[in-house]
Amino acid sequence: MGREDSPRNGLISDPSQGFGDETLHLNIGDGFSSDEDDTEMMHRYGRVQSPRHHPHSIWPVMFSMVAVVVVLGAVVVLSDILESDTSQIDRACLDGFTVADHLGTDSPYPEPSETKWIRNECKLIHVSMIARGGLKNPTETVIQDLDQLENWIHANIESEAEEVQWLKTWKNKYNESDAGLLSIVGERSFRDIGRRMREIYARHLKVTQGDPILVRSTQDQRTSASAEAFLFGFFGIPWKNFTTVDNVSKGNDSVLKYTDRCHVFTELNSEVSSANSHQEELHLEKVARKVSKDLDAASTMKVEDINAVIDGCILEVAELGRSDRFCSLIAPEDWLFREALMEDGNVYSRAHEFYPFLPRPLWEDLLVSLQSCVNGGEDCQKLDMRFGTESALVPFLLSMDLPGKDCLGTISALAPVSANVAFELYDDCKPERDSGEQQNEAMSQYILRIRLNERYVEKVPICGDKAYCTMDEFEEFIRSTFNSEDEWEQQCEDVATTRRPL
Numbered sequence: 001m002g003r004e005d006s007p008r009n010g011l012i013s014d015p016s017q018g019f020g021d022e023t024l025h026l027n028i029g030d031g032f033s034s035d036e037d038d039t040e041m042m043h044r045y046g047r048v049q050s051p052r053h054h055p056h057s058i059w060p061v062m063f064s065m066v067a068v069v070v071v072l073g074a075v076v077v078l079s080d081i082l083e084s085d086t087s088q089i090d091r092a093c094l095d096g097f098t099v100a101d102h103l104g105t106d107s108p109y110p111e112p113s114e115t116k117w118i119r120n121e122c123k124l125i126h127v128s129m130i131a132r133g134g135l136k137n138p139t140e141t142v143i144q145d146l147d148q149l150e151n152w153i154h155a156n157i158e159s160e161a162e163e164v165q166w167l168k169t170w171k172n173k174y175n176e177s178d179a180g181l182l183s184i185v186g187e188r189s190f191r192d193i194g195r196r197m198r199e200i201y202a203r204h205l206k207v208t209q210g211d212p213i214l215v216r217s218t219q220d221q222r223t224s225a226s227a228e229a230f231l232f233g234f235f236g237i238p239w240k241n242f243t244t245v246d247n248v249s250k251g252n253d254s255v256l257k258y259t260d261r262c263h264v265f266t267e268l269n270s271e272v273s274s275a276n277s278h279q280e281e282l283h284l285e286k287v288a289r290k291v292s293k294d295l296d297a298a299s300t301m302k303v304e305d306i307n308a309v310i311d312g313c314i315l316e317v318a319e320l321g322r323s324d325r326f327c328s329l330i331a332p333e334d335w336l337f338r339e340a341l342m343e344d345g346n347v348y349s350r351a352h353e354f355y356p357f358l359p360r361p362l363w364e365d366l367l368v369s370l371q372s373c374v375n376g377g378e379d380c381q382k383l384d385m386r387f388g389t390e391s392a393l394v395p396f397l398l399s400m401d402l403p404g405k406d407c408l409g410t411i412s413a414l415a416p417v418s419a420n421v422a423f424e425l426y427d428d429c430k431p432e433r434d435s436g437e438q439q440n441e442a443m444s445q446y447i448l449r450i451r452l453n454e455r456y457v458e459k460v461p462i463c464g465d466k467a468y469c470t471m472d473e474f475e476e477f478i479r480s481t482f483n484s485e486d487e488w489e490q491q492c493e494d495v496a497t498t499r500r501p502l
């Protein structure tokens with residue numbers, strides 16, 4: 001892919017044009033109407049409002065009456081239009097709808113119901129993991145929006161209906177001093193993940209204190225605190241002074257902050273953000289009107305207020321494990337529509353399409369870890385744990401081409417809060433025979449199994465949809481996907497670096 005493929009040259013639609021039919025349909029199937037239609041109708045509404053389009057009259061009273069009728073009519077038409085954007089959602093996607101599956105990277109992931117153990121005859125020699133931090137406390141902006149929502153509720157909700165009484169007594173409990181830090185829920189989830197991984201790996205890897213273990217985290221508090229919580233769970237003791245934790249500088253970390261180093265990505269990011277903001281705002285305004293009407297509120301909430309409702313839902317799902325309060329104020333089709341907008345304009349999906357080489361530094365780092373153990377070298381770490389943010393994990397997971405969801409939610413499922421992917425390297429482990437497949441005796445003795453969010457990936461697309469990869473297949477995938485024409489150097493850094501060849 002050359003630079004001429006850059007979205008600057010027309011692949012990202014002009015923000016003023018909104019999304020075309022084609023882009024929305026890519027994600028949602030034929031179920032969605034085009035927002036261009038909405039935009040066009042909004043413009044039509046604008047013209048209806050304009051006096052230039054009214055029949056000219058010399059009688060001011062007549063004119064006023066006509067104007068009032070026209071404006072009222074237009075309001076009715078507009079409300080129909082405002083409802084229309086979700087009217088063609090694929091109804092099948094509403095069957096069994098669970099909001100927690102549709103919160104993007106703010107989704108939680110449920111604890112696995114069963115642990116798939118490693119077979120006794122297999123010799124596990126190394127585990128490499130890449131994780132995203134756990135749930136963080138709301139950011140300052142979110143806290144301010146929650147405060148504003150609280151004020152709006154007190155000023156506007158008078159209904160005595162039983163189902164809104166909780167809302168009238170609801171209070172924003174978040175402090176700005178904790179903004180953006182790893183939350184208690186996030187910390188607990190990583191302790192639990194660490195504890196479960198100890199159950200799976202400790203006996204096989206025979207990890208003890210003092211063993212070669214590498215733990216790296218970005219300098220974001222939420223990721224380094226996630227690493228500490230994981231280590232606490234894994235070793236069963238506080239591990240704050242773990243000497244091998246390498247807190248790499250924010251923005252200067254070549255492995256875990258690779259997106260910051262890649263200028264085509266950062267340019268794409270700002271284009272995608274601005275391309276989507278208008279569309280998102282229009283939809284949020286519609287949802288705000290609907291919710292305010294449903295609550296019988298004295299005035300309509302603002303976009304920031306509805307954003308706070310969405311954040312309230314995210315927090316109640318993650319912290320309380322329920323979705324009956326803020327979440328239920330927004331209709332399922334509006335959640336789906338929001339997710340469609342977010343997935344359609346998702347910068348990581350776009351980057352996967354235009355710049356598939358983006359996560360190369362992380363793949364390269366993983367390969368180095370694995371190879372050092374394959375070769376039985378002194379550098380072999382039993383565990384190599386990497387803790388980053390979504391910008392480290394999402395492009396990496398997308399490059400594995402794991403199957404998407406039929407009804408949106410692919411990114412929600414791949415990279416929820418505390419998401420993690422573990423690569424288990426085995427020496428001398430004969431994989432279970434796949435049905436209908438002859439076992440290849442000459443196969444490489446090293447194999448890899450992959451767990452995503454603690455579940456084995458039973459069909460690994462990058463290794464021919466098998467439940468495992470041979471080391472040879474894995475190396476071949478990395479070589480063929482990330483080594484062509486040194487795209488990373490040319491498109492990300494624009495300068496030749498002294499990388500070792502793959």
Ligand SMILES: O=C(O)[C@@H](COP(=O)(O)O)OP(=O)(O)O
Nearest residue numbers: 132133136222388389390391392
């Ligand atoms: O805070 C966020 O928006 C993302 C990305 O952060 P950066 O990579 O941009 O720091 O991180 P996460 O949701 O994983 O904590």
